[in-house]
Amino acid sequence: MTRSFIRPARLAAIGVFALAGLIFWVSFNTAQGTNLRSDDSMLRLSDLIQDRSRKNAELDNSAAALRRQVDALAQRDDGSTAEDKRRLHRLEKNAGLEKVRGSGLSVTLDDAPTNATAKVPGLPDPQPNDLVIHQQDLQAVVNALWKGGAKGIKVMDQRLISTSAVRCVGNTLILQGRVYSPPYTVTAVGDPGKLRQALDAAPAIKNYQEYVDAYGLGWKVDEHKAVTLPGYSGTVDLQQAEPVR
Known part of the structure; x- marks a missing residue:
């Protein structure tokens, strides 16, 4: 069950490669003399890149919300002691998962x-x-x-x-x-x-x-x-x- 919750975040990683490919393609066309400031196709591509970025941000937020639910359920049912929970809190803090x-x-x-x-x-x-x-x-x-x-x-x-x-x-x-x-x-x-x-x-x-x-x-x-x-x-x-x- 946990793996299915994390899949949306993995899609964001795939998006990185797609975005990089798009931007490399833009750079290639620029080298061929394409005017990025006036070429309509380049403007449409820029809009597509920004749209993909927004969707990745939405996936990040969705994955974070699901992860919080999973963590809450795990902490409720894992039988951890108070010391175990304090140790987990320290680890999460050191890992950058907490504010x-x-x-x-x-x-x-x-x-x-x-x-x-x-x-x-x-x-x-x-x-x-x-x-x-x-x-x-x-x-x-x-x-x-x-x-x-x-x-x-x-x-x-x-x-x-x-x-x-x-x-x-x-x-x-x-x-x-x-x-x-x-x-x-x-x-x-x-x-x-x-x-x-x-x-x-x-x-x-x-x-x-x-x-x-x-x-x-x-x-x-x-x-x-x-x-x-x-x-x-x-x-x-x-x-x-x-x-x-």
């Missing part, structure tokens, strides 16, 4: 204006790739925040767990079956001072900030006295794992 609250900060990254020019004398005019957020930029922020002692992190409106993967196709973020466009916001709960120090010390972020200064990419850090991150609501099934020695 986390506390002080923290958020980092917002954004593309530069499409007509941006070099802001520093002597630098060449930017290439298109110089003006957009890339996967390594988002990943650098996430890695730095973990290194700074973050108790939890969300990208946009989704909580990250150990199996989460930040993936970008072009300048579009695909995260856990959902599609996002810039600006991108990464929020972490933890000691704001230590989180900011970790950001400042990361070599990949220093490199990104050179492009901020040179071509106007967006970079903003905000500290929060109180912030709440949602618990992860997607599937937690592992496809492959190896023990850490």
Whole structure:
């Protein structure tokens, strides 16, 4: 019975591959000279991608609701002791399945204006790739925040767990079956001072900030006295794992 409840979430994973294929196809046509800003077929495709993303979000919500029902039934009938339930609660918290609250900060990254020019004398005019957020930029922020002692992190409106993967196709973020466009916001709960120090010390972020200064990419850090991150609501099934020695 439990497996049938989780199937909707697995459909979201399939949607990731479908969305990636669609976006790669768009990129291929762009290379052939298709004008994305005026071509009607590209606009229809963009609408289709957004529609698939919304459906994936609905599947996520449905799967989360079903999982809560399953968990409630399991906890009612499993004969666990109070200590067992406390241990399970700790494990779920450490796994990112429960809300986390506390002080923290958020980092917002954004593309530069499409007509941006070099802001520093002597630098060449930017290439298109110089003006957009890339996967390594988002990943650098996430890695730095973990290194700074973050108790939890969300990208946009989704909580990250150990199996989460930040993936970008072009300048579009695909995260856990959902599609996002810039600006991108990464929020972490933890000691704001230590989180900011970790950001400042990361070599990949220093490199990104050179492009901020040179071509106007967006970079903003905000500290929060109180912030709440949602618990992860997607599937937690592992496809492959190896023990850490």
